[in-house]
Amino acid sequence: MLSKKTKYAIKALVVLGKNMDQPPMQISKIAETERIPKKFLEQILLDLRNAGFLYSKKGAGGGYSLNRDPKDIFLVSIMRITDGPIAMIPCASLNFYHKCDECHQESTCGIRDVFVDVRDATLKILSETSIADIIKRETTLISV
Amino acid sequence: MLSKKTKYAIKALVVLGKNMDQPPMQISKIAETERIPKKFLEQILLDLRNAGFLYSKKGAGGGYSLNRDPKDIFLVSIMRITDGPIAMIPCASLNFYHKCDECHQESTCGIRDVFVDVRDATLKILSETSIADIIKRETTLISV
DNA sequence: ATATAATCTATAATATTACTCGAAAAAATA
DNA sequence: TATTTTTTCGAGTAATATTATAGATTATAT
Numbered sequence: 362m363l364s365k366k367t368k369y370a371i372k373a374l375v376v377l378g379k380n381m382d383q384p385p386m387q388i389s390k391i392a393e394t395e396r397i398p399k400k401f402l403e404q405i406l407l408d409l410r411n412a413g414f415l416y417s418k419k420g421a422g423g424g425y426s427l428n429r430d431p432k433d434i435f436l437v438s439i440m441r442i443t444d445g446p447i448a449m450i451p452c453a454s455l456n457f458y459h460k461c462d463e464c465h466q467e468s469t470c471g472i473r474d475v476f477v478d479v480r481d482a483t484l485k486i487l488s489e490t491s492i493a494d495i496i497k498r499e500t501t502l503i504s505v
Numbered sequence: 506m507l508s509k510k511t512k513y514a515i516k517a518l519v520v521l522g523k524n525m526d527q528p529p530m531q532i533s534k535i536a537e538t539e540r541i542p543k544k545f546l547e548q549i550l551l552d553l554r555n556a557g558f559l560y561s562k563k564g565a566g567g568g569y570s571l572n573r574d575p576k577d578i579f580l581v582s583i584m585r586i587t588d589g590p591i592a593m594i595p596c597a598s599l600n601f602y603h604k605c606d607e608c609h610q611e612s613t614c615g616i617r618d619v620f621v622d623v624r625d626a627t628l629k630i631l632s633e634t635s636i637a638d639i640i641k642r643e644t645t646l647i648s649v
Numbered sequence: 650a651t652a653t654a655a656t657c658t659a660t661a662a663t664a665t666t667a668c669t670c671g672a673a674a675a676a677a678t679a
Numbered sequence: 680t681a682t683t684t685t686t687t688c689g690a691g692t693a694a695t696a697t698t699a700t701a702g703a704t705t706a707t708a709t
Binding site for chain 1: 515580593605615620622646647
Binding site: 531532533547550551554561562563564565566567568569 | 683684685686687688
């Protein structure tokens, strides 16, 4: 299951993606509109900032804004920051590989391959979908 | 991430799948060969039994054996028993659907669709892969 | 100076996962 | 029938991860 952290991250990025031409938006504003616990959101935005997705500015008139085009922010990158690996088992992970605790001999593991396939299928979708896509869908759904 | 519960379940089913023509195998035997905490495995096997995958017999000479052909036991069914939903968000689940806590209005949610796609892709692979497939892969890998 | 707003470090609350305990029920066998 | 074997059952606990909160600090604008 996706953590709340990741959902909040996506929501925050969507809000900021809709706010592209405006001055930076404050944590409290984002927290309010999306009903995210403020202090929790604070941590999440910090992570996204440290990963280079957000620009932040302290002090009066400060806040957060996207550091890149919403078209170039893909779900897969967000999820890796907030939840870590995409794969369902560590030994099938590309970016967070490590041996499974329970696995005695990886070379003869019949399970791994399946989850490599699952990872690839998941990865394909998540690395094709951007914040811009989500915004587009939302606005389409609202107008219908 | 896949829980240990699910991994243990798969491993146990694989062991039992290799034991098809023999008399039932005891929990302690399975636990030993796969290095699974016995009491934990006990619970897992009970779940699998209640779901109809295993036959069990009490008393001396008793134990567990598969109730169906390993070809007909698919990863997706096991995972639903041990971990629940396949989807990454509850609102994208087929068998365990419910609304997301954080979701104010599902009808205009731009995130849901993506995870329905991910679910479908995952589901396809997991419902095509059986215990027999895993056994086959293992034996192939060993012989190489 | 003062107000604003992000940053940092720590910690509390809650939920989930992993595992354990002990006793009861069923079956075989001697 | 007594004994041993093995599953079944209900409950409980320990470990870990997730979610959330608190308070002080730093940067910036006016």
